[in-house]
Amino acid sequence: MLTLQLVSLAVALGGFLPQVALARPKSYGVWAADSIISRGQGHGLDNNNAPRVSYEHGEFQWALRLLYEKTGNKTYFDYIRTGVDNIVQEDGSVLAYTIPYASLDPLRAGPSFMYLYEKTGAAKYKKAADLFRSQLNVQPRTPEGQFWHRSTYPNQGWLDGIYMADVFYARYTLAYQPTNATAWADVAKQFHLQWAHTLQYPNATDAGITQLLYHGYDSERTAVWALPDRGRAPHIWLRAVGWYAMALVDTLELFPRSHPDYAKLLAYAKFMFPKIRDAADKGSGVWWHIMTEPGRAGNYFESSGAAMFVYASLKAVRLGYVSDADGSIVKGMKKAYGYATSNWVTPLANGTMDWEMTVNVGSLGSNGTYEYYIAQPIALNDLKGAAAFVLASLEYERL
Template sequence: MMLTFATPLLLALTAAARPSSYAVWGADSAISRGQGNGLSSAGAAQVSYEHGEFQWALRLLLDRTGNQTYYNYILKGANNIVYDNGTVHGSYTLTDYVLDPIRTGPTFLYLYDKTGQAKWKTAANTFRSQLNSHPRTAEGQFWHKKVYFNQGWLDGIYMGDVFYTAYTAKFDARNATAWADITAQFQLMFDNTKQLPTAPNNTNLLYHGYDYSHTAVWANADRGHSPEVWDRALGWYMMALVDTIELAPPSSGALRTTLLKILQTLAPPLRDAADPKTGVWWLVMTQPGRAGNYFESSGSMMFVYSLLKAVRLGYVPDKDGSIVKAAKKAYNYATANWVIDNGDGTMGWNNTVVVGSLNMAGDYNYYISQAITLNDLKGLSAFILASLEYELL
């Protein structure tokens, strides 16, 4: 009799431990593991673009649920990397000129809005001042890092220009020079990395990056672009497009119209690049089905988020519903194949590649040789963002 009673009760408790929302489940699971809290795995302060991406997702989730746990976690994480006087620490040095840390800047602006505390404006000013002296190509493109001479990467648009837009909108909305500069960052990246119709393995999408000086070992004679279309680099750029359009005020000049044109150019071929059977995207998008290639989860979820948000907000027309259909198919594959129920009320996230860089050969063998990790925050945050958009459907 006791067994008959206990079994359904335990099942009910287990079911209650798992939220009905994948966005909530993913976020709560990451928080339970202490991810994205401004600290490294060793407990040292760390200014991390992954944490900035996760905090962006938590902000949206807070708006959706009203759960103050998410706000408290954002605040705690940001306090771990900003002293009371507004100094950004955690191994951040302005003169290293790396775009990646700036991805935490939108969190500082958000907390300044919420608290009015001067420390957050001071911290944001530090990142904004970096952009004033950050090295650029002769055309004006920010270098991805000072150590990568004359190189622009798709990743850097998401890291630097979402913050650049949010900061300008808040504190300097009539600065036409700044708005033109942000617009140029997106346009230069597009112009220098867009695959040409005559390119081998053409997808009509964007190469990972380019070297304006043509001195990198991987730089092609055609604009100095890198050899392959890497899914996560393109994912960063796509997310930057939809998030920046949303942030751009009427005073931003040509920014909104320029980004809309780019987004509308990229969305259809991105839809068409998905694997026909599974609906998700290959790690190296220019080499579908090649031995060693695989379906990668972070880029795929960045695409789902970007495409669904673009259609929802009217940035991209979808008269036949094919873009939403493609995004839904990819999302359903993800929940069936990349979400892991840990059995303790938390979920795991699989198939995210740890890194993709242009500091080596930048070729196919490089990308497929990088490790895949469980619960990588770059991929899990993208899944939370994709889930938020999917759940709006």
């Protein structure tokens, strides 16, 4: 396991450790996290050591928080703090972040600010969280009230944005405005509208019928990809559904059960997670990159979305959001996790591991075609996927 001295050295070297052989931990979650740290990823800086506010870093920092709580290894806490301190200034301002850009993506780093404020009491972290929360007051919305994913994508709601903004929105509300029923209703509204506009109907004409969620929608139907059916996107993209699934279980954990919208969110979970189980490829146990086109030439099994499904599904069962009386959901996630460790984890000579087969990007700032999605590059050790694997491993290791 990495030592605090090695982490300090990594930061001093701009985030990268020299090739020091590390002992392989028994836990895949620990192994993956230590490998990510050894590569200097997720620490608030980009590849040029410039400050970067990143949802990927926020995702990884959430995984490190869980690892710290599980192991007590302060390495993980210190890495979170180092990463946040690279972007949050003493006055609470956040480097490389401006509200006028109005993207939801940076907000996923917000829970890390709140966590550090809870643990240290340092006022700058609370000020940074307040700054992020203020963005939601001015974020453009569709006529129905869905946050635009970004100011450059008018009237578009993406599944990605639910994970980026609404987990932070819920955590902030719980911590600082727990009786704000209007805020809780607004958090739920984001899930509701996304669900209503993107749920695949059982009589759809797609090759793959999953009854999961298309990537996004344009309420005004002006985007090149927006279909007459609710302005939805043409395809169900695996990772987008993964973002929504993770957001759903993480938000249910925070949402007040006495609020009338809790039952609606819970109903989504009860519907969604059996559908995720059923959508897995029967042979491999994992899921197609484009879920509406199973087996089509160019399609493949993608690792980030699969890891997200394993994490979210196992957590949903563990916390009782979905019944698994016959054990089929857990059985399915075990099979998927086994495929992941056998096919996407590559041990390295220095004791770390590589994470394979994560697509670099999938954006509705495109033409939204099948050809677009399958043409996007597959990245080695992409943090979106590697961090999701840490989360999936932590849930799997609870079994």
